[in-house]
Amino acid sequence: MKITVSTFAKRKAEKQRISMLTCYDYTTAKIVNSSNVDAVLVGDSLGNVMLGYEDTLSVTMEDMITFGHAVARGCKDKLVVIDMPFMSYQVSVEQAITNAGRLLKEGRGNAVKLEGGKKVAEHIRAITNAGIPVMAHIGMTPQSVNAFGGNKVQGKTELAAKMLIEDALAVQEAGAFSVVLECVPAKLAKIVTEKLSIPTIGIGAGPDCDGQILVYQDMLGMYKDFSPKFVKHFGNVGDQILEAFNKYDSEVKTSAFPSEEHCFKIDDEVLEKLY
Numbered sequence: 567m568k569i570t571v572s573t574f575a576k577r578k579a580e581k582q583r584i585s586m587l588t589c590y591d592y593t594t595a596k597i598v599n600s601s602n603v604d605a606v607l608v609g610d611s612l613g614n615v616m617l618g619y620e621d622t623l624s625v626t627m628e629d630m631i632t633f634g635h636a637v638a639r640g641c642k643d644k645l646v647v648i649d650m651p652f653m654s655y656q657v658s659v660e661q662a663i664t665n666a667g668r669l670l671k672e673g674r675g676n677a678v679k680l681e682g683g684k685k686v687a688e689h690i691r692a693i694t695n696a697g698i699p700v701m702a703h704i705g706m707t708p709q710s711v712n713a714f715g716g717n718k719v720q721g722k723t724e725l726a727a728k729m730l731i732e733d734a735l736a737v738q739e740a741g742a743f744s745v746v747l748e749c750v751p752a753k754l755a756k757i758v759t760e761k762l763s764i765p766t767i768g769i770g771a772g773p774d775c776d777g778q779i780l781v782y783q784d785m786l787g788m789y790k791d792f793s794p795k796f797v798k799h800f801g802n803v804g805d806q807i808l809e810a811f812n813k814y815d816s817e818v819k820t821s822a823f824p825s826e827e828h829c830f831k832i833d834d835e836v837l838e839k840l841y
């Protein structure tokens with residue numbers, strides 16, 4: 567049975583955890599789809615891990631639609647959330663609805679995610695009213711990297727912590743079905759999670775969130791440009807890929823590959839006529 571936003575609500579009510587991973591392509595989507603992981607996010611982190619950008623600011627609506635649709639085709643049983651990229655929702659509520667709509671119409675996602683608390687509550691309300699579920703994202707929000715002056719843990723002072731709680735309540739009030747808490751002290755994330763009736767999904771936000779999300783290349787040990795404190799390696803796929811590439815290279819160079827089993831045949835009678 568397909569996981570939906572109703573599943574998220576049910577998990578919160580029954581105090582059961584939600585597992586999420588990011589995903590950006592069809593092949594990986596098929597693997598996630600056959601796993602027990604509940605939901606995927608086509609994150610604008612694709613700017614970093616798929617396109618090699620330094621931040622997420624250059625990611626476009628077209629990027630999100632291309633990668634989003636690839637994931638949607640492979641993840642039929644999971645809730646597919648697609649990130650709204652930088653400047654696709656900030657300018658106006660009207661643009662926010664139009665672009666959220668494109669992520670469902672053209673990207674074939676089931677929900678969208680956008681960054682911000684109180685400041686985007688109106689946008690969340692309007693998108694939700696259009697029948698598009700919204701996942702909010704507060705704490706460290708990478709699209710505001712220039713405003714933050716770097717990627718830093720958020721909510722450490724009394725004022726900042728209170729603002730984070732207010733943001734969480736505001737996005738819930740606006741109709742968000744869930745909220746990502748990124749780089750927030752674990753004990754603050756616990757308080758936020760207890761105050762909300764919608765599930766919190768943590769990344770660098772401790773064990774008391776209702777769910778967790780990681781970037782899949784991070785958790786597989788594939789992306790090594792930068793490794794935040796909150797990342798755990800659940801595999802060393804990067805090393806396995808490297809090993810396979812080198813094995814291939816050496817078999818090509820020693821003519822061990824391709825061997826007979828990988829070759830197509832031609833009838834001997836035809837062959838004779840070629841000499």
Ligand code: KIV
Binds near residue numbers: 612746769
């Ligand atoms: O883009 C992304 O991968 C995200 C998650 C880290 C929450 O927004």
Ligand code: NA
Binds near residue numbers: 649
């Ligand atoms: Na993102």
